[in-house]
Amino acid sequence: MGVMERVAPRRKKAVAPAGVEAAKIATDCLLRGDCIAEMAKLPDACIDMIFADPPYNLQLGGDLFRPEGGRVDAVDNDWDKFDTLGSYDRFTKAWLREARRILKPNGSIWVIGSYHNIFRVGTALQDEGFWILNDIIWRKSNPMPNFKGTRFTNAHETLIWASQGEDAKYTFNYKAMKTLNDELQMRSDWVLPICGGQERLKRNGTKAHPTQKPEALLYRVMLACTKPGDVVLDPFFGTGTTGAVAKRLGRKWIGIEREDDYIEVALERIEAALPLDESALTIMQTARQQPKVAFGTLVETGYLQPGAVLTDAKRRWQAVVRADGSLSVGKDTGSIHKMGATLQGAPSCNGWTFWHCEIDGALKPIDALRQTYLLANEP
Amino acid sequence: MGVMERVAPRRKKAVAPAGVEAAKIATDCLLRGDCIAEMAKLPDACIDMIFADPPYNLQLGGDLFRPEGGRVDAVDNDWDKFDTLGSYDRFTKAWLREARRILKPNGSIWVIGSYHNIFRVGTALQDEGFWILNDIIWRKSNPMPNFKGTRFTNAHETLIWASQGEDAKYTFNYKAMKTLNDELQMRSDWVLPICGGQERLKRNGTKAHPTQKPEALLYRVMLACTKPGDVVLDPFFGTGTTGAVAKRLGRKWIGIEREDDYIEVALERIEAALPLDESALTIMQTARQQPKVAFGTLVETGYLQPGAVLTDAKRRWQAVVRADGSLSVGKDTGSIHKMGATLQGAPSCNGWTFWHCEIDGALKPIDALRQTYLLANEP
DNA sequence: TATATAGTTGAATCGCCTG
DNA sequence: TCAGGCGATTCAACTATAT
Numbered sequence: 001m002g003v004m005e006r007v008a009p010r011r012k013k014a015v016a017p018a019g020v021e022a023a024k025i026a027t028d029c030l031l032r033g034d035c036i037a038e039m040a041k042l043p044d045a046c047i048d049m050i051f052a053d054p055p056y057n058l059q060l061g062g063d064l065f066r067p068e069g070g071r072v073d074a075v076d077n078d079w080d081k082f083d084t085l086g087s088y089d090r091f092t093k094a095w096l097r098e099a100r101r102i103l104k105p106n107g108s109i110w111v112i113g114s115y116h117n118i119f120r121v122g123t124a125l126q127d128e129g130f131w132i133l134n135d136i137i138w139r140k141s142n143p144m145p146n147f148k149g150t151r152f153t154n155a156h157e158t159l160i161w162a163s164q165g166e167d168a169k170y171t172f173n174y175k176a177m178k179t180l181n182d183e184l185q186m187r188s189d190w191v192l193p194i195c196g197g198q199e200r201l202k203r204n205g206t207k208a209h210p211t212q213k214p215e216a217l218l219y220r221v222m223l224a225c226t227k228p229g230d231v232v233l234d235p236f237f238g239t240g241t242t243g244a245v246a247k248r249l250g251r252k253w254i255g256i257e258r259e260d261d262y263i264e265v266a267l268e269r270i271e272a273a274l275p276l277d278e279s280a281l282t283i284m285q286t287a288r289q290q291p292k293v294a295f296g297t298l299v300e301t302g303y304l305q306p307g308a309v310l311t312d313a314k315r316r317w318q319a320v321v322r323a324d325g326s327l328s329v330g331k332d333t334g335s336i337h338k339m340g341a342t343l344q345g346a347p348s349c350n351g352w353t354f355w356h357c358e359i360d361g362a363l364k365p366i367d368a369l370r371q372t373y374l375l376a377n378e379p
Numbered sequence: 380m381g382v383m384e385r386v387a388p389r390r391k392k393a394v395a396p397a398g399v400e401a402a403k404i405a406t407d408c409l410l411r412g413d414c415i416a417e418m419a420k421l422p423d424a425c426i427d428m429i430f431a432d433p434p435y436n437l438q439l440g441g442d443l444f445r446p447e448g449g450r451v452d453a454v455d456n457d458w459d460k461f462d463t464l465g466s467y468d469r470f471t472k473a474w475l476r477e478a479r480r481i482l483k484p485n486g487s488i489w490v491i492g493s494y495h496n497i498f499r500v501g502t503a504l505q506d507e508g509f510w511i512l513n514d515i516i517w518r519k520s521n522p523m524p525n526f527k528g529t530r531f532t533n534a535h536e537t538l539i540w541a542s543q544g545e546d547a548k549y550t551f552n553y554k555a556m557k558t559l560n561d562e563l564q565m566r567s568d569w570v571l572p573i574c575g576g577q578e579r580l581k582r583n584g585t586k587a588h589p590t591q592k593p594e595a596l597l598y599r600v601m602l603a604c605t606k607p608g609d610v611v612l613d614p615f616f617g618t619g620t621t622g623a624v625a626k627r628l629g630r631k632w633i634g635i636e637r638e639d640d641y642i643e644v645a646l647e648r649i650e651a652a653l654p655l656d657e658s659a660l661t662i663m664q665t666a667r668q669q670p671k672v673a674f675g676t677l678v679e680t681g682y683l684q685p686g687a688v689l690t691d692a693k694r695r696w697q698a699v700v701r702a703d704g705s706l707s708v709g710k711d712t713g714s715i716h717k718m719g720a721t722l723q724g725a726p727s728c729n730g731w732t733f734w735h736c737e738i739d740g741a742l743k744p745i746d747a748l749r750q751t752y753l754l755a756n757e758p
Numbered sequence: 759t760a761t762a763t764a765g766t767t768g769a770a771t772c773g774c775c776t777g
Numbered sequence: 778t779c780a781g782g783c784g785a786t787t788c789a790a791c792t793a794t795a796t
Contacts, residue, residue, distance in 0.1 A: 145788050151771095
């Protein structure tokens with residue numbers, strides 16, 4: 001392919017010198033103040049992962065009205081205002097430089113943004129010596145529409161994941177991600193809803209923070225790139241989604257925030273968060289956990305009867321559902337995914353979409369059954 | 380609302396000077412040579428849209444844009460990085476500057492890339508004065524897996540769509556996109572398969588180009604942002620996907636390519652491409668683009684009688700049609716839009732959809748009358 | 759209590775022409 | 778350059794109210 005990293009000259013090594021012990025620092029605490037000043041107080045190489053949700057520098061114009069007349073509650077906070085692209089770049093480089101210093105040699109950093117700022121951030125990351133591992137697309141299942149019909153609906157945000165350098169031995173829990181994704185490799189595009197409903201924090205009836213991130217997003221980031229006990233720093237803490245998820249997943253956290261209103265809400269929220277018990281964490285890490293809805297659950301709960309016959313979309317193959325949720329084809333048996341892969345001679349297969357059954361007289365993928373189940377059984 | 384942005388310097392205007400006619404240029408042809416040199420030969424403001432798939436590797440950019448004589452950042456002292464990223468940036472800025480010059484004031488540019496280069500490209504676009512309209516995610520339905528299991532499967536590429544400036548009147552065929560997307564607004568994430576099968580061009584049994592883009596991608600881009608007869612330029616033509624789709628969609632094209640092997644394949648391919656006939660090219664028009672019909676015209680032509688009573692959909696308000704095409708509610712009078720806005724206490728209102736009248740026994744928006752009028756009186 | 763309907767909301771660079 | 782008038786424009790999910 002001849003991509004940049006192939007022909008690029010070797011970067012500085014980023015592997016920790018043997019025998020150097022990371023400094024002990026206070027964790028599970030919130031530092032009140034400017035993120036650059038507060039990071040400057042921390043010792044070198046003390047953080048395992050940084051998650052950063054910096055201002056996007058949206059540069060919005062006047063009011064925007066919805067077709068039905070309502071006014072869009074835009075992000076108009078002072079913290080999102082920068083005079084020029086140059087001043088935004090200087091700010092970005094400054095906080096990234098401190099972030100790089102306090103991050104362990106094998107730690108990694110995540111930054112989230114939109115097209116307004118993410119290209120500046122990505123460029124700054126590369127310029128400061130970080131090594132980009134992936135860009136991840138958060139595909140919003142329920143974005144705000146483009147009310148005026150002037151552009152494509154802005155339906156995603158971008159996250160950049162980077163290590164300290166090309167040779168850094170960053171953490172990536174491959175199996176945990178594959179398990180979370182129903183035994184398929186986790187892709188670089190993640191479909192998740194925006195933060196709303198009960199999860200959305202309120203103060204006096206209005207949203208506590210204009211850009212609260214969903215916990216599911218942080219959950220996946222942390223599950224992918226940290227180990228239990230790791231220290232996660234969020235320099236733009238806001239209402240503390242990073243802290244709440246860290247606590248839930250048994251990670252240590254440090255938040256930096258300068259707005260008193262956000263701090264108060266964040267501390268209250270994290271106090272109320274319940275850590276998952278250790279056995280649950282272990283299962284997730286070792287990939288023994290079943291997919292969120294196991295195929296067998298559909299059998300157990302009567303959505304599919306044992307003995308039911310499944311076929312592929314073109315009715316080339318047939319399989320019989322067994323009582324334990326496995327499939328049998330002749331003498332061969334296995335999971336819906338494995339059997340699909342075997343029959344096609346493919347390395348992998350998503351059994352949920354490969355296998356079909358008759359529903360209301362039509363041949364539909366069994367995923368439709370899972371959706372029905374989820375609708376009826378979600379907590 | 381930006382207090383700060385008020386003081387920010389105004390962006391360059393991108394509106395065409397009055398009376399300036401775009402230069403006539405040769406189209407539907409391939410220019411053999413370096414993209415910057417070839418673009419330099421074209422006149423100002425002669426291109427309606429640019430689609431660019433620049434190289435990610437630095438062989439090309441590095442050769443052309445080696446830093447002159449030892450300008451090394453003394454603090455960072457990372458000469459290698461400066462060489463690699465810096466030369467790519469210089470290459471990017473150089474071709475973008477020429478692209479900006481030859482693009483019409485209301486034209487737009489698309490650039491595609493991956494995380495290796497897209498952040499540099501996005502930053503350069505903004506620095507050169509382009510105004511980003513959207514970033515679009517091409518979500519690959521069948522990406523190459525990450526064989527080593529060390530990262531997330533790189534399952535997307537990023538496109539940036541930008542105009543010449545904040546105030547440019549770029550082309551966006553909103554309704555065509557909405558129709559294409561099953562009557563929902565087209566989102567910024569597009570699910571499309573990678574280029575393979577019959578479409579993938581071969582030479583001597585192996586793929587003719589390492590990164591051939593699928594025609595479906597160009598099809599959507601061109602359908603969204605150009606009109607029939609527009610001139611589309613592709614400065615990194617490769618195997619000519621842009622040319623083939625332009626021909627199919629009745630757009631004019633110019634390609635620039637310096638590799639003889641690609642040129643040969645591209646010309647052959649475009650020769651074989653079949654243009655759609657004109658009726659097939661017709662796309663859904665937005666109401667904005669349709670001929671305007673004043674409400675008064677419906678009164679003049681007898682589609683509505685003066686004295687007729689209009690109501691809103693829920694019959695909360697009533698208004699009487701007057702001979703001049705205004706409405707009266709009590710003592711208050713005004714246009715259909717103004718009265719709708721006043722009654723609702725809204726900043727604005729579309730009177731065509733707000734006001735209803737009885738048609739064939741059913742309460743229908745008066746826009747239905749306008750449609751009837753248009754059908755009967757179309758030129 | 760369950761279902762149906764109406765109202766609200768989310769990181770948004772969101773119109774165009776005339777005088 | 779700005780003000781004002783015409784008139785075009787929304788998706789999914791959650792919450793509150795009504796039946």
